[in-house]
Amino acid sequence: MRFVGIFVSLMALCVSALTFWLTQLQPAQVDIFVSPSIYLGKDNLSGREYLWNAVALSNAGATTAVVYDVTLTITRDDGASKSFTAKYHMDDESGGGTFIIGKPFSPITILGDHVDSQMLAFYPTDQTDFGEIVSSPGTYRFDFVAAQLGRNPLSEPVAYYAVYKFTTDDIQKKKTDTSRGNLYLFGAAQLAE
Numbered sequence: 304m305r306f307v308g309i310f311v312s313l314m315a316l317c318v319s320a321l322t323f324w325l326t327q328l329q330p331a332q333v334d335i336f337v338s339p340s341i342y343l344g345k346d347n348l349s350g351r352e353y354l355w356n357a358v359a360l361s362n363a364g365a366t367t368a369v370v371y372d373v374t375l376t377i378t379r380d381d382g383a384s385k386s387f388t389a390k391y392h393m394d395d396e397s398g399g400g401t402f403i404i405g406k407p408f409s410p411i412t413i414l415g416d417h418v419d420s421q422m423l424a425f426y427p428t429d430q431t432d433f434g435e436i437v438s439s440p441g442t443y444r445f446d447f448v449a450a451q452l453g454r455n456p457l458s459e460p461v462a463y464y465a466v467y468k469f470t471t472d473d474i475q476k477k478k479t480d481t482s483r484g485n486l487y488l489f490g491a492a493q494l495a496e
Contacts, residue, residue, distance in 0.1 A: 326365055332364040333360060333461050335358065335360055335447055335463045337357070338359075340357075340488060341356040342356060342487070343477060343481065343489070351432070352436045357421070358422075358423050362417055365415040365416065369410050369411070369451060369452040371450055372449070373447065374448050376445075376446045377445055378446070379441055380441045381441070385436065386427070388425065389424070391407055393421075393422035393423065437473075440469055440471050443467050443468075444465075444466050445464060446464045448460045466494070
């Protein structure tokens with residue numbers, strides 16, 4: 304009978320230790336998810352093309368995570384690539400889904416077992432790059448990477464990718480929309496995978 308009491312006490316101690324680990328000590332586990340709908344526009348001040356879309360960051364760990372940078376690399380099927388970095392948070396001032404460029408990008412804090420979503424504007428990393436983002440028909444791979452800080456010194460960046468296929472009609476619509484100051488929306492219709 305004594306052994307049953309000791310066994311039950313040890314099991315209770317193990318369950319308590321596991322619960323403490325899962326709710327208080329488990330390192331941050333960040334994942335990134337990106338909406339398939341991406342907007343492409345032309346900045347009125349600089350004349351450069353930029354992209355913006357919804358980015359959701361989830362933290363499955365118990366400790367807080369900080370995402371200090373989100374980057375995007377677009378690679379064409381011929382191997383040419385262009386890098387972008389999140390420069391601004393987009394704001395919906397009217398509450399009706401009309402987004403404008405808001406405050407400069409700042410680190411995103413994600414509490415344990417939480418999700419945070421942001422509308423982010425991505426600008427070319429090369430400040431002198433005034434070329435078109437999607438310039439010709441073909442397949443383009445979009446790689447999003449979120450760099451994070453955390454208690455774990457080995458916190459690796461997390462990544463998400465999508466592949467889009469653009470036709471000649473898509474390229475023409477993009478040129479027409481952006482030359483009029485409108486945003487060009489692409490998404491699920493162009494997904495190649």
